[in-house]
Amino acid sequence: MRTETRAIGNVLVVRLSGELDLGTAPEFRAKLEEELDAKPDITRIFLVLRDVTFIDSSGLGAILGRYRRLRAHGGGLFAIAPSPQVRKVFDLSGLTSIIPVYETEDEAWARASGV
Amino acid sequence: MRTETRAIGNVLVVRLSGELDLGTAPEFRAKLEEELDAKPDITRIFLVLRDVTFIDSSGLGAILGRYRRLRAHGGGLFAIAPSPQVRKVFDLSGLTSIIPVYETEDEAWARASGV
Amino acid sequence: MSATNHVTLEFPAIAQNVEFARVAVACFASQIDSFTMEEIDDIKLIVSEAVSNVVLHGYDSPGGLVRVHAVIEGNVLTITVEDTGRGIADVEQARQPAFTTSPDRMGMGFTIMEALSDDLDVSSRPGAGVRVIMKKAPRMAGSEEHERRS
Amino acid sequence: MSATNHVTLEFPAIAQNVEFARVAVACFASQIDSFTMEEIDDIKLIVSEAVSNVVLHGYDSPGGLVRVHAVIEGNVLTITVEDTGRGIADVEQARQPAFTTSPDRMGMGFTIMEALSDDLDVSSRPGAGVRVIMKKAPRMAGSEEHERRS
Numbered sequence: 398m399r400t401e402t403r404a405i406g407n408v409l410v411v412r413l414s415g416e417l418d419l420g421t422a423p424e425f426r427a428k429l430e431e432e433l434d435a436k437p438d439i440t441r442i443f444l445v446l447r448d449v450t451f452i453d454s455s456g457l458g459a460i461l462g463r464y465r466r467l468r469a470h471g472g473g474l475f476a477i478a479p480s481p482q483v484r485k486v487f488d489l490s491g492l493t494s495i496i497p498v499y500e501t502e503d504e505a506w507a508r509a510s511g512v
Numbered sequence: 513m514r515t516e517t518r519a520i521g522n523v524l525v526v527r528l529s530g531e532l533d534l535g536t537a538p539e540f541r542a543k544l545e546e547e548l549d550a551k552p553d554i555t556r557i558f559l560v561l562r563d564v565t566f567i568d569s570s571g572l573g574a575i576l577g578r579y580r581r582l583r584a585h586g587g588g589l590f591a592i593a594p595s596p597q598v599r600k601v602f603d604l605s606g607l608t609s610i611i612p613v614y615e616t617e618d619e620a621w622a623r624a625s626g627v
Numbered sequence: 628m629s630a631t632n633h634v635t636l637e638f639p640a641i642a643q644n645v646e647f648a649r650v651a652v653a654c655f656a657s658q659i660d661s662f663t664m665e666e667i668d669d670i671k672l673i674v675s676e677a678v679s680n681v682v683l684h685g686y687d688s689p690g691g692l693v694r695v696h697a698v699i700e701g702n703v704l705t706i707t708v709e710d711t712g713r714g715i716a717d718v719e720q721a722r723q724p725a726f727t728t729s730p731d732r733m734g735m736g737f738t739i740m741e742a743l744s745d746d747l748d749v750s751s752r753p754g755a756g757v758r759v760i761m762k763k764a765p766r767m768a769g770s771e772e773h774e775r776r777s
Numbered sequence: 778m779s780a781t782n783h784v785t786l787e788f789p790a791i792a793q794n795v796e797f798a799r800v801a802v803a804c805f806a807s808q809i810d811s812f813t814m815e816e817i818d819d820i821k822l823i824v825s826e827a828v829s830n831v832v833l834h835g836y837d838s839p840g841g842l843v844r845v846h847a848v849i850e851g852n853v854l855t856i857t858v859e860d861t862g863r864g865i866a867d868v869e870q871a872r873q874p875a876f877t878t879s880p881d882r883m884g885m886g887f888t889i890m891e892a893l894s895d896d897l898d899v900s901s902r903p904g905a906g907v908r909v910i911m912k913k914a915p916r917m918a919g920s921e922e923h924e925r926r927s
């Protein structure tokens with residue numbers, strides 16, 4: 398699992414790759430908490446899932462935790478470009494009805510900027 | 513494991529992909545024996561190994577068996593484009609000193625045609 | 628291939644072994660040629676959920692083991708995931724969507740296992756551990772139309 | 778990671794399980810972060826050779842089992858491959874390059890295991906089976922220069 402982050406304005410773009418499960422979730426969680434602590438201006442996360450090859454409910458839980466933190470302060474988290482495997486787990490677990498999912502970064506930016 | 517064959521003159525070009533081990537060697541062996549039985553003009557095999565992701569000594573044994581069959585009638589077998597893993601097993605087992613290895617199909621053709 | 632085959636895995640209930648378990652079972656499952664890539668992914672997921680449950684909920688103290696048994700009979704894969712830990716008092720309740728005893732969990736593990744297996748059986752005696760048995764067969768065995776694995 | 782961890786695999790000595798064994802052990806081995814891709818490939822190969830030997834030479838009749846045990850202690854991976862089959866009368870002779878009792882084999886299995894492990898131990902009592910123990914640690918543990926796995 399690898400997590401690459403880049404702050405653009407008040408958006409934190411997070412690119413995840415590899416497998417997000419019980420073994421790798423703590424690293425993901427720690428990395429994002431650290432970023433959010435260091436950059437208090439961040440209100441939204443764009444979580445790019447294109448290169449995530451596997452996720453399970455522990456991985457989803459780690460994403461949901463970050464969503465809740467931002468949501469508590471009026472912000473949000475968008476999931477972008479999930480693979481079919483990731484999409485399926487989102488749907489099965491009901492996360493699709495909580496976290497907005499977009500096919501591309503462009504769509505998320507358009508939505509975020511109210512275009 | 514997948515084996516694709518194409519006869520060009522008296523050369524049988526064999527493209528292998530996947531893993532060649534004790535589990536898959538019988539299929540490889542059967543496929544080549546069938547081809548050689550059906551096409552008695554074939555004197556040489558060009559074995560293209562570019563997409564072989566794993567080989568062990570059982571896989572080598574299957575290759576060596578085909579080499580010996582052709583050799584018994586004055587023909588031969590060339591190994592082409594082994595990956596580093598395949599190359600290493602060839603070297604460790606001493607097969608490199610028996611079976612000629614070429615980096616590309618072109619080199620094998622040049623050699624076969626005496627250019 | 629329609630032969631019979633089986634493997635047993637045993638390892639400590641720690642988080643980094645979840646990947647090991649799902650990769651090993653997925654590789655074994657791929658001996659059934661007619662499983663699609665998507666079905667192999669489903670198998671990875673249900674193994675991941677069952678083994679994660681043992682790591683998270685199975686034992687009161689470290690050092691407990693997970694035992695995974697996978698059997699191929701004809702075209703049917705049967706996966707058993709067992710522990711000898713604290714067990715589940717009310718299995719029916721535990722299987723409900725969104726039920727969890729850990730506040731930071733989603734409670735969707737059993738729901739996912741149920742949705743993606745052909746049959747899920749959960750049994751437990753409190754104090755003696757949990758046994759989860761999941762069955763999975765290729766949906767379109769023998770069909771020419773299903774997405775083939777190379 | 779420098780913790781201790783271990784896994785046990787047990788399965789019938791049949792040809793299609795060779796891939797299962799090497800994939801499972803390679804996945805477990807990758808918990809040692811500093812193994813390079815090439816070292817993981819070496820591990821696949823030595824497991825493949827040891828398990829193939831049990832399938833080919835281990836048992837007089839079908840149904841025999843292979844037991845693979847892999848342990849991580851610090852940065853060292855120890856792999857044990859065992860059977861309870863016919864055993865080897867002269868282990869020293871069996872380990873010689875090109876020695877084989879099967880006419881269509883190359884006799885290079887033990888030579889490859891020896892070349893690619895840091896330590897190879899083979900023990901046997903005829904009639905009681907064979908135990909092969911192989912150790913492997915990352916060559917460049919901690920170095921920045923070695924080819925990293927993502």
Ligand SMILES: Nc1ncnc2c1ncn2[C@@H]1O[C@H](COP(=O)(O)OP(=O)(O)O)[C@@H](O)[C@H]1O
Pocket residue numbers: 454680681683684685686710712713714715721722726727728729732733734735736737738757
């Ligand atoms: N192996 C187990 N040992 C003990 N309790 C378990 C085990 N597996 C599941 N449970 C119990 O069942 C509940 C529901 O499990 P599950 O649906 O997988 O959701 P989650 O793991 O997110 O809580 C768990 O919260 C736990 O209380």
Ligand SMILES: Nc1ncnc2c1ncn2[C@@H]1O[C@H](COP(=O)(O)OP(=O)(O)O)[C@@H](O)[C@H]1O
Pocket residue numbers: 569830831833834835836860862863864865871872876877878879882883884885886887888907
């Ligand atoms: N598990 C085993 N049980 C019985 N005999 C074995 C076992 N492993 C190896 N041997 C013996 O040792 C010999 C050499 O093994 P190896 O170097 O791997 O070459 P090969 O497998 O190609 O014969 C084998 O031919 C066989 O006689």
